[in-house]
Amino acid sequence: MKFQLSTSIVLLTLIGLSGCATTRLNSELSEEKQDSFREESFLRYTKSRLGKLENTPYAALSKCHSDDVNQGLKDLQKMTHDKKKDPEFWNQIGMCYFLADHLVKAEYFFQFSIDLNPKSRYAPALNNLGTIKLKQGHYDMALDYFKKAAEFKKGQTNLKVPLFNQAQVYLQFNLLENALTIFEALDRQNSGDPDIMMGLASVNLLEGKTGQALEILHQIPQEYRDREDITLIKALALYETGKIDEVYELLKEYNFTQYVPMKKSAQMLKKLVTAQVRKREILEKEKQQQLRQKQIEENKKKFENELAQNKAQLSPKK
Secondary structure (H helix, E strand, O other): OOOOOOOOOOOOOOOOOOOOHHHOOOOOEOOHHHOOOOOOOOOOEOHHHHHOOOOOOOHHHHHHHOOOHHHHHHHHHOOHHHHOOOHHHHHHHHHHHHHOOOHHHHHHHHHHHHHOOHHHOOHHHHHHHHHHHHHOOOHHHHHHHHHHHHOOOOOOOOOOHHHHHHHHHHHHOOOHHHHHHHHHHHHHHOOOOHHHHHHHHHHHHHOOOHHHHHHHHHHOOHHHOOOHHHHHHHHHHHHHOOOHHHHHHHHOOOOOOOOHHHHHHHHHHHHHHHHHHHHHHHHHHHHHHHHHHHHHHHHHHHHHHHHHHHHHHHOOOO
């Protein structure tokens, strides 16, 4: 397999916005064919897929992705003499520091990778700098880096990761048409990618096309539908259709502990739905009590009428 952008950061549900590397959303894809970015990023690789990189130029980086950043960096340092003029080498070092949440060092090495040959505008490092700028709240700068990384270069394949990252930023700021254009283009290239499909579902949901959003979510491969981010989007869509009970049953099985921004959104929805269910239960209970009280009163009245009739029948005739 030839990697075009093998050391690039993918924003999965705006994965880069907060939290350290150990609290990233679990978005691993076991099926290689479902991974649209398989030749551009390792962030969605399972341990099994990372293991296959052992005898490739990406063996050291795969260790960083396998939570062995120290060993990965040691292996990379051994290559410094031979690779010191290779922008990809310095970008890999930056990626290892990014995975360890050392963002200052990561930014330094990403920039160093670009500075080796400013005219080449090394796309992976541009994309990764965009991710760091996004984490720092510099949204315009982040978007500019993503656009530069995605620019077509003669003799090169168009890159998908920076395009996807652009779409995620557009989605965050409700620029739905911009996001939709990119998600649709990526989906045409490789349908069945759960993160691209979730992006499409999110756009439809925000546009008020709830039925289409649910239909897209239903088409996501079964093994990924229980992911926390996909579950939350589905819950929001169901809530919009008024299916409170389904939302309640869906959310009560999830604590949403892995990814802090999602946890806050999920907790708000869970609290809102739980309150509505509880209120409905209280109203139903009150209604049943009223019905029982009404039945008691009717029975009492009926008994009193029957008693009066019996007394009238037993009274002596004059």
